[in-house]
Amino acid sequence: MPPLKIGLIDLVSKGPANTLWAKIMHANLASIMPQVIATWCEQEGHEVTMICYTGYEDLTKELPKEVDLVFISAFTQAALLAYALSNYYRKQGAVTVLGGPHARCYPDDAALYFDYVLGFTSRSIISDILNNCAPQRPVGIQLSAGKQPAVFCGVQERWKFIEPTLKKAPFLQIVPMLGSVGCPYTCSFCIDSTVPYQPLDFQTIRSDLQFLRTKYKKPWIAFHDPNFGIRFEDNMDAIASAGPPKSFNFIAESRLSVLTVNHLDLLQQNGFIALLPGIESWYDLGNKSKASHITGVEKVNQVSEHVNTIFRYVPYVQTNFVLGLDSDSGDEPFELTKRFIDQSPNAFPGFSLLTAFGEAAPMNLEYQKQGRVLPFPFHFLNNHLAMNIKPRNYDWVDFYDKVIDVTDYAFSAKALYRRFIHTHGMQTRWMNLMRAISSEGWGRLKFYRQIRQNLLKDKSFRKYFDGETQELPAFYYNIIKRDLGIWWQWLPETALSHNANAYLDKTVAG
Ligand code: SF4
Incomplete structure (x- = not known):
């Protein structure tokens, strides 16, 4: 068989980006799996062109041309761009394949627009596609x-x-590097809770780190493990054997309970400079932190003390919260988060609106059974542009009031100043500031205020949020059209909507 011409497109961005954060960071958010698939395809003797779309390129110029087969990797927020690109390539005669989180979360929907939709992907699956690269329509x-x-x-x-x-x-x-996949914990809201924990080869980690020292004076590495440090000693040994102490700068996401003083000491010695522990809520999902048995103010105090301890070893900590959980009601959860911001002023607060990504997590089935999942187009499912689950204990306007209040508090001049003076190092101070004034802090605040306004002023907008109509408000339609630009013409008309209860329907059908 003659070699195939293969295109690989990693969609980090869902459309043109213009923020400072995107300019500086998007290329650092590239996924690992598209790079793995590109490597496998080359090793099988095919001709591969790969691009990572960060939102700053002219996509029409960068796209791989005259290809037989195109792999696209997308998170759900970039699904509509992926669908449009698939349509474009299919019209040119190419076969298209979707991988990445969207393919795992919404496989049935994706199969309407791609020839192949990949869940967990092995080399033999890729070989099969390469050997029988036929359209499936x-x-x-x-x-x-x-x-x-x-x-x-x-x-x-x-x-x-x-x-x-x-x-x-x-x-x-x-x-981007991987030390493990999956997670031994079972947080029911998490896509990794059903993926068995599996450490990867520590010898490969060591030799990869040694290789990177030949490329950079002091390499920066982000571990993409969902929960770094489960095999803590093995990871630390691999890192320590790859070079003298402080040869690298590492970033990792870890449970708070992994971050004990002994472990923090080792993390510091080995060059970990940023950690992202999940707190999620003051009432629920607590099995990620050491504070699983306590809630409310007590949990705030304990977590805050723990986070302040982490800062004695590591200069940058992002604490992740989920807003709108079923366990939350009234003002208290939001006030507790504000209290945490006061008590741990140097921690960067990352907020996500509760979102059910298709069949990503076991909990999503419950939301669908309860009839609470809204059909917001994929374009808005990125944890902040839309919350696609009707909150259990809040009216929408009340909820947005509280989200606006806590976001405003977290990125107020006072909070920014306190974060600045309590943080050590110019790089970390600058990173905090850039994130706050870019799309993540002030940008989101502006968007939330617009949503609140629409909820109050526009009856049909409100009906959409209440699940009383499926007709997409013009506000959202126009954003998609604007973001897709010339790719709008390639977006299949049906792609604007999807079955929000596909997971439930499939489960009931057996
Ligand atoms: S500990 Fe983290 S990665 Fe593991 S299941 Fe819970 S949320 Fe997911």
């Missing part, structure tokens, strides 16, 4: 290996695809 084929691969290509193998992507990051280049 009108409904594509869903393929899954049932579990994550045991072996991923390491950084050295992927370097050919990592390097050009990181060149797009103007100041700070962060290499």
Whole structure:
């Protein structure tokens, strides 16, 4: 068989981006799996062109041309752009494949627009597609290996695809790495809760780190593990054997309970400079933190003390909260978060609105059974542009009032000043400031205020939020049209809506 011409598109952005954060950080958010698939395809003798779309490129110029087969990787927020691109490529005669979180969360919907939709992907699945690269229409084929691969290509193998992507990051280049996949914990809201924990080869971690020391004076590395440090000693040994202390700057997401003083000491010695523990809520989902048995003010005090301890070892900590959980009611959860912001002024607060991503997590089935999942177009499902679950204990306007209040508090001049003076190091201070004044802080605040206004002034807008109509408000329609730009013409008309209860329907049908 002659070699195929293959295009690989990693959609970090869902459309043109113009924020400082996007300019500096989007290229650092590239996914690992598209790089792995690109490497596998090359190893099978095919000709591969890969691009990572950060929102700053002219996509029409960058897209791989005259290809036989196109792999697109997308989070749900970029699904509509992915669907439009698939349509475009199919019209040129190419076969299209979707992978990434959207393919896992909404496989049935994605199969309407792609020839192949990949869940967990193994090398043999990719080989099969390469060997029988036939169009599958009108409904594509869903393929899954049932579990994550045991072996991923390491950084050295992927370097050919990592390097050009990181060149797009103007100041700070962060290499994506994996120490493990899955998680041994079972938080029912989490996509990784059903993926068995599997450490990857520690020898590969070591040799990849050694390789990176030949590329950068002091490499920055982000571990993409959902829960870094489960095999803590093994990870630390691999890192420590890769170079003298402080040879690297590491970023990782970890449970608070992993971050004990002993572990923090080792993390500091090995160059960990940013940690992202999840707090989620003061009442629920507490099995991620040490404070699983306590709630409310007591939990705020304990978590805050813990986070302040982390800062004695690590200069940058982002604490993640979910707003709108069923366990929350009234003012108290929001007031507790404000209290935490006061007590841990240097922690960067990351807020997410409760979102059910299709069949990502077991809890989503419950939301669908309760008839609470709203059909917001995928374009808005990124944890902040829309909350696609009707809150259990809040009216929408009341909820947005509280979200606006806590966001305003977290990114007020006073909070920014306190975060600035309590944080050490120019890089971390600058990072906090950039995130606050960019789309994440002030940008979101402006958007939330607009939503609140629409809820009050526009009856049909409100009806959509209450689930009384499925007709998409013009406000959202216009945003999609604007963001997709010339790709709007390629978006299949049906792609603006999806079955919000597909997971339930499928489960009932058996
Ligand atoms: S500990 Fe973190 S990664 Fe693991 S299941 Fe819970 S939320 Fe997911």
